[in-house]
Amino acid sequence: TKTIWLDCDPGHDDVTAILLALYLPNIHLLGISTTHGNAGQYYCAINAARSLVAFGADDRIHVYPGVPKPLVLQPQYAPSIHGFDGLGGVEGLPAVDDPEVLARIAKDSEGANIRALEGMHQHIKDTWKNGAGSKISIISTGPMTNVALFVTVYPELLEAIEQFVFMGGGVGLGNMNPAAEFNIMCDPHAAQIVLDANVPAVMIPLNVTHQAIVTRSIHHKLLTANPRSDDSGSSLPPAKTALKHTLSTLISFFADAYKTVFGFDDGPPLHDPLSVAYVSCPEMFKARRFRVDIEMHGRHTIGETVVDLYNFRECDDSWGHKGKNCLVTETLDVDKFFSMLLECVEKCDAS
Ligand code: BDR
Ligand code: CA
Numbered sequence: 001t002k003t004i005w006l007d008c009d010p011g012h013d014d015v016t017a018i019l020l021a022l023y024l025p026n027i028h029l030l031g032i033s034t035t036h037g038n039a040g041q042y043y044c045a046i047n048a049a050r051s052l053v054a055f056g057a058d059d060r061i062h063v064y065p066g067v068p069k070p071l072v073l074q075p076q077y078a079p080s081i082h083g084f085d086g087l088g089g090v091e092g093l094p095a096v097d098d099p100e101v102l103a104r105i106a107k108d109s110e111g112a113n114i115r116a117l118e119g120m121h122q123h124i125k126d127t128w129k130n131g132a133g134s135k136i137s138i139i140s141t142g143p144m145t146n147v148a149l150f151v152t153v154y155p156e157l158l159e160a161i162e163q164f165v166f167m168g169g170g171v172g173l174g175n176m177n178p179a180a181e182f183n184i185m186c187d188p189h190a191a192q193i194v195l196d197a198n199v200p201a202v203m204i205p206l207n208v209t210h211q212a213i214v215t216r217s218i219h220h221k222l223l224t225a226n227p228r229s230d231d232s233g234s235s236l237p238p239a240k241t242a243l244k245h246t247l248s249t250l251i252s253f254f255a256d257a258y259k260t261v262f263g264f265d266d267g268p269p270l271h272d273p274l275s276v277a278y279v280s281c282p283e284m285f286k287a288r289r290f291r292v293d294i295e296m297h298g299r300h301t302i303g304e305t306v307v308d309l310y311n312f313r314e315c316d317d318s319w320g321h322k323g324k325n326c327l328v329t330e331t332l333d334v335d336k337f338f339s340m341l342l343e344c345v346e347k348c349d350a351s
Helices: 012-023 041-054 099-103 115-131 145-153 155-160 182-186 188-195 216-224 242-262 273-280 334-350
Strands: 002-008 027-034 063-065 136-140 161-167 201-204 285-290 292-294 305-307 326-332
Touching: 002 012, 002 115, 002 273, 012 027, 012 041, 012 242, 012 273, 012 334, 027 041, 027 115, 027 273, 041 063, 041 099, 063 115, 115 136, 115 145, 115 155, 136 145, 136 273, 145 155, 145 188, 155 161, 161 188, 161 273, 182 188, 188 292, 201 273, 216 242, 216 334, 242 334, 273 326, 273 334
Parallel strands: 002 027, 002 136, 027 063, 136 161, 161 201, 201 326
Antiparallel strands: 285 326, 292 305
């Protein structure tokens, strides 16, 4: 079993990452911290809590709200993709003022105002037990502000971290400018700090997430729970359960947004759950190690993940950066990933 901490900004696809984190059999989720990103910090935290309640998560799993803005830049949100509240069009989640939802959000302890850091510190320390316990994979599916602060404030806990797996960046591909992906673009300084942190890093870039398209046929399968169903016609069957209805509305909104903004006709890419899928089953991916750094000053390329495909930088450490620092995933077993997702939906429905 892999023990994980999830830092996220829900966000339609982040919600499906939470579902995988709860229902993959070999994953143990310690807790969730939330960042600014797809929407402001308040919405991201409350959406994570609403997802935990909707998915019937163990009530010891809490949401720890994090830093409301990037380390240096001003915050940017993604209303055209996720709606102003991060979960536009998603039906059937509990209300933002539902007492069960509010109970999921970790309370402030006296004198502490970054609950994300406190939560990570406490859970990771207690799990690691100074080497007598187990290591933790930190998964990031939003801007990396919380994670960058964690590695800066608690260097003594770096040895407790098995790996950082982050959805972010692209190899010559961007969705915010021609070169930059949203999560990295929102807080490029944080991303560089995490890459510099001397802990194994795994990148799930757009090149891979754009392989995980929720086609009409997959949407249909989710609703019918029939592995042989591949009806890609225009009408979708009615959802049999409340969970399936919620996920269907989530996919439909995301699909419309991706069609309008990026012209994706076949369906939206499901970025974030791939990072959880990686921790559960790395064999599903092909990956190679490269030097990766973040462009922080480019006129046209701010937020780019500069992936050194031909190892130029290995012998150029004039900036203090040397060697390959990141495992960059390149391809994915798409069928296996979607079967994994549908199995988690069935498990959640049956629980
Ligand atoms: C990333 O940005 C967000 O909109 C998604 O949730 C995902 O984490 C994709 O660029
Ligand atoms: Ca996200």
